[in-house]
Amino acid sequence: MAEKVYRTLSSSGRAQRFFRQIWYAISHDRVGMIGFVILAVIVVLSVISPAVFPVDVESDPSSILQGPSAQHILGTDHLGRDIWCQIANGGRELLVLSFVTAVLGMLIGVLIGAFSAVVGGRFDEIMLFLADVWLSIPRFPLLVVFSAFFTLNNTTLALVLAILSWAGIFRTVRSEVLSLKERDYIEVAFMQGLSLGHIVIKEILPNMMGFLAVNFTLLMRSTIYSQVGLVFLGLLPLEQNWGVMINLAWTQGVIYNPRTILYLLAPTVMICLLILSLVWIGKALEDVFNPSLRK
Amino acid sequence: MVAYLVKKLLKMLFTIWVVTTLIFVLIRMMPSNPVDRYIEEQMVVYGIGYEEATLRAQSLFSMELDEPIWKQYLSFLSDVANFDFGQSLLSPGVDVMSIIAARLPWTLFTVGMGLLLSFIIGISVGALMAMKRDRWYEPVVSGFASFLSAIPDFLIAIFLLLIFGVFTYGMGHTIIPITSLRGNYSMFVTPGWNAGFILDVLLHGLLPILTYMFSQLGIWILLMKGSTTSTLNTDYVQIAKVRGLRQSTILVNYVGRNAMLPIVTEFAMRLGFIIGGSLIIEQLFVYQGIGLELLNATNGRDYPLMQGIFLIMTSAIVLCNFLAEILYVVLDPRIKLKKKVRENG
Numbered sequence: 277m278a279e280k281v282y283r284t285l286s287s288s289g290r291a292q293r294f295f296r297q298i299w300y301a302i303s304h305d306r307v308g309m310i311g312f313v314i315l316a317v318i319v320v321l322s323v324i325s326p327a328v329f330p331v332d333v334e335s336d337p338s339s340i341l342q343g344p345s346a347q348h349i350l351g352t353d354h355l356g357r358d359i360w361c362q363i364a365n366g367g368r369e370l371l372v373l374s375f376v377t378a379v380l381g382m383l384i385g386v387l388i389g390a391f392s393a394v395v396g397g398r399f400d401e402i403m404l405f406l407a408d409v410w411l412s413i414p415r416f417p418l419l420v421v422f423s424a425f426f427t428l429n430n431t432t433l434a435l436v437l438a439i440l441s442w443a444g445i446f447r448t449v450r451s452e453v454l455s456l457k458e459r460d461y462i463e464v465a466f467m468q469g470l471s472l473g474h475i476v477i478k479e480i481l482p483n484m485m486g487f488l489a490v491n492f493t494l495l496m497r498s499t500i501y502s503q504v505g506l507v508f509l510g511l512l513p514l515e516q517n518w519g520v521m522i523n524l525a526w527t528q529g530v531i532y533n534p535r536t537i538l539y540l541l542a543p544t545v546m547i548c549l550l551i552l553s554l555v556w557i558g559k560a561l562e563d564v565f566n567p568s569l570r571k
Numbered sequence: 572m573v574a575y576l577v578k579k580l581l582k583m584l585f586t587i588w589v590v591t592t593l594i595f596v597l598i599r600m601m602p603s604n605p606v607d608r609y610i611e612e613q614m615v616v617y618g619i620g621y622e623e624a625t626l627r628a629q630s631l632f633s634m635e636l637d638e639p640i641w642k643q644y645l646s647f648l649s650d651v652a653n654f655d656f657g658q659s660l661l662s663p664g665v666d667v668m669s670i671i672a673a674r675l676p677w678t679l680f681t682v683g684m685g686l687l688l689s690f691i692i693g694i695s696v697g698a699l700m701a702m703k704r705d706r707w708y709e710p711v712v713s714g715f716a717s718f719l720s721a722i723p724d725f726l727i728a729i730f731l732l733l734i735f736g737v738f739t740y741g742m743g744h745t746i747i748p749i750t751s752l753r754g755n756y757s758m759f760v761t762p763g764w765n766a767g768f769i770l771d772v773l774l775h776g777l778l779p780i781l782t783y784m785f786s787q788l789g790i791w792i793l794l795m796k797g798s799t800t801s802t803l804n805t806d807y808v809q810i811a812k813v814r815g816l817r818q819s820t821i822l823v824n825y826v827g828r829n830a831m832l833p834i835v836t837e838f839a840m841r842l843g844f845i846i847g848g849s850l851i852i853e854q855l856f857v858y859q860g861i862g863l864e865l866l867n868a869t870n871g872r873d874y875p876l877m878q879g880i881f882l883i884m885t886s887a888i889v890l891c892n893f894l895a896e897i898l899y900v901v902l903d904p905r906i907k908l909k910k911k912v913r914e915n916g
Binding site for chain 1 (some may be wrong): 581585586589590594598601604605620717721722723725726729730732733736737738739741749840843844846848850851854855862865866869870872874877881884885888889892
């Protein structure tokens with residue numbers, strides 16, 4: 277017991293230290309804790325709901341667009357299906373897609389960014405210029421235009437979004453690596469004649485994990501925005517998620533029927549909660565990994 | 572100074588060139604691109620020969636398809652440079668530019684009004700919150716601002732729609748008669764500078780404007796609060812206080828100018844987001860702007876219209892970025908000085 281109490285962060289393993297720091301960040305920040313709880317609830321719902329709250333596969337013409345009742349706590353949709361079950365199942369796809377996209381996007385951005393900052397010189401200048409150019413191309417209209425040329429589904433969307441978001445991550449990672457590069461231990465690593473790959477992966481990346489975790493939540497957030505936006509415009513196949521529910525509620529004219537406004541309101545609130553939880557967790561992480569931002 | 576601006580200008584032109592080339596590659600060089608698909612379709616469906624189908628495609632897309640690809644590319648570039656995007660596929664005989672010219676002002680009006688309002692309100696509230704950091708309402712306002720800055724603009728639009736157009740609050744009718752607010756103005760008003768028309772336009776644009784305003788408001792408040800707080804702690808502000816200058820003078824001339832700097836950069840960065848968001852918001856409110864037109868063009872596979880609108884959108888954003896760079900130089904004399912020092916030695 278005593279041993280555990282006096283164990284410092286630096287004496288534990290690297291991965292352990294990373295997760296301990298994240299847990300410290302979240303549990304010592306009220307808002308971060310709320311965000312974490314919301315996210316946990318959504319994750320748990322996504323995992324258990326196919327078994328516990330299965331989505332009605334059959335329509336029930338006798339109970340179309342009903343208000344909340346004991347049987348259907350959030351009412352029913354235009355096909356008589358229970359809305360709560362759709363809400364419980366609707367987060368999974370958003371979570372998985374945004375997670376995959378964020379992993380891919382971070383990989384691309386971090387590799388190019390770290391490499392460019394370490395190599396420096398003309399290559400770095402050109403990459404920075406290209407990133408600036410790329411950032412001034414409006415992303416959402418570009419996605420809409422793309423949808424006319426390629427059939428977008430969730431797999432291709434993850435790939436396209438990851439590739440499109442390289443520039444933003446590239447810029448932040450590059451500036452972070454540039455500041456790390458000035459530190460002594462990196463200089464020592466260079467003097468030891470270690471390979472460039474070793475320096476990037478073993479020396480620089482582990483010290484950026486917190487910074488990367490923050491950017492990860494930001495990337496997940498922008499992915500959710502793009503996916504829900506595209507679904508709302510009807511440019512993605514309609515599967516089971518909150519964006520699709522908004523789209524259907526909208527096209528079925530739910531706003532003209534105030535009794536069933538929950539059909540539109542519930543998924544909207546859920547998306548807000550998901551995004552807010554990511555923002556709050558990101559903020560809590562930022563506070564710990566960037567002590568200079570603390571008040 | 573001049574070299575700095577020339578560099579930025581070249582960057583702006585390069586961006587537009589990249590987008591133009593991207594569009595050319597998509598339309599002309601990708602496997603199963605729209606031109607090839609059109610020719611194929613004409614041959615299969617209408618049973619006409621390859622030459623005739625190519626001729627039709629040529630007149631439709633206004634490209635010389637039998638020329639080598641680099642010549643097509645050069646003529647495409649010169650067309651774009653002359654703002655000549657050809658004719659719309661869905662409404663043949665109508666120039667793409669005339670469609671854009673009819674739609675763009677509405678988007679500029681709503682986006683511009685929303686941005687202006689959010690900018691004015693956000694900066695005032697942000698500066699005020701930085702001064703009143705010890706009051707009870709500061710966390711409330713900051714919390715609301717971070718809520719606004721986090722959630723997507725189209726969800727704000729849905730909330731606004733519910734608040735203004737759906738809930739009745741026991742009055743029997745909604746605050747705004749939402750069912751008659753489709754489009755840009757009502758049928759019964761005559762366009763022109765008369766009170767009825769202007770009021771009607773404002774009423775139709777109210778919800779889009781409010782959406783743009785609220786979606787940007789949070790960011791301005793947070794940014795302005797942050798940068799004002801850090802400016803308040805600097806020596807020159809303390810000195811100004813010691814000199815006994817009036818508080819409004821300090822706030823405007825000493826704090827405001829310096830606190831604005833990071834915001835100007837952010838302003839340019841956000842413009843792309845707002846224009847991108849206009850696609851969804853105009854669809855939500857059925858507002859006949861450039862975003863809705865791009866969406867219709869995409870759904871109808873109207874390639875000339877699509878490329879025209881996308882290029883105009885990008886150019887507008889890039890141009891605003893450039894203007895923001897100029898404004899930055901004006902606001903921050905240090906850039907001028909730094910360049911001079913570097914040039915001299």
